Amino acid sequence: MAQITFITGGQRSGKSSFAQKQAEESSAAPVYLATARIWDEDFHQRVKRHQSDRDEQWTTIEEEIEISKHDLSGKTVLLDCITLWLTNIFYENKNDVNASLEIAKQEWDKFINQDMKLFVVSNELGMGVHPENELARKFADLQGWMNQYIASSANEVFLMVSGIPVQVKGISNDD
Template identity: 75%
Template sequence: MAEIIFITGGQRSGKSRYAQSLAEQLSDAPVYLATAHIWDDDFQKRVDRHKSDRGEQWTTLEEEVNISKLELTGKVVLVDCITLWLTNIFYQNNSDVDLSLAQAKNEWNAFIQQYFTAIVVSNELGMGVHPENELARKFADLQGWMNQYIASLANEVVLMVSGIPVKIK
């Protein structure tokens, strides 16, 4: 089974930077697993910035939903991020929280059956502003439940606060 290092925190808390540094400490050839679907130009700029932050030693794999189909045995893999991955699942399931959570858990369980190190980035949506509409509240619930699930299986959990890693587990 995979060794899981779960890194969570608010937006711009330093999660990705910390995760990237950790991956580079653990491997000379880390893998970046990008789960994002590019929705607009602003998001493309964010993706481009993340890409430019990584050196040539990185291999980038892109998979929006079916992460378990990738062969990652023996690798150090930075999964960035669970929030974007869940967004894709939620969108595919027409915003059905229960169906999305079941699919995400099943896919996650299959994903971690390989022997590799997973450095997993996710957002703590519940620590921010209370969502103003039903769809956003449903997604925040989905995110919170999936974060709890991944954290329960993780070997380590780190909460990023203003760029400072705080070890939780």
Template identity: 70%
Template sequence: MAKITLVTGGARSGKSSFAQQMAEAKSERPVYLATARIWDEDFAQRVKRHQADRDERWVNVEEEKQLSKHDFSGKVVLMDCVTLWLTNFFHDSEYKLDEALEAAKAEWKLFIQQDMELIVVTNELGMGVHPEHEVARKFADLQGWMNQHIAKGADAVYLLVSGIPVKIK
């Protein structure tokens, strides 16, 4: 089973930087597990900025959904991030909340069977503005339920607030 540390917070709260520093302190060759699907040019630029933040120590793996198909046994893995990973399930299910949640939970269960140190970055969407549109509200619910699911099984949980980590669990 994976040893899981969940790092959560709002947009630009410092989650990724904190998680990256944690992974680098735990391993000389950490794995960066990128879950992003490139949707547009602005997003491609965000990905490039994140890539530039990592040096040659990092092993990069890109996987949009099927995390469990990769062997991470004995590794320190930084998964960045749950939100982008869930977006892929939500989009591919044609925005069916229950279907996306069940598929994500099933894949998560398979993924965490590996003996690895897993640092997971996610977003706290429910702490912001209430979404105006139905699809956005459904996604906020999906994110919140999956965050709860991951946090329940996590060994440690950190909330980042204005760049300051607060240990929750």
């Protein structure tokens, strides 16, 4: 079973940087599991920025949906991110929240059934402005429910606030 550290927070809160630092401190050869689907040029530039933050010690695997199909046993893995992974599942399931949530939970359960050290990045969508359209509200619900599901299986949970990690679950390293 995976040892899971779940890192969530708002946009540009420092989630990915914190997760990357934690993974690099845990392993000389971490794996970056990228879930992004490139939708437009702006997003392509965001992906390139993330790629430039990683050096040659990293192995990158790109996987939009089937995260469990990769054998990552014995590895330190940074999955970035749940929001993009859920977007891909939601899109493939024609924006059906219930079907998407069921598929995501099943895939997550298969994925974490490996012996790995896992750092997971996600977004807290429900802490901002209430979405004005139905599709956005449905996705925010999906994201919130999946975050709860992942956090329940995590050993540690951090909420990033303005670049500062606030531990909300797990044993603190402070004595």
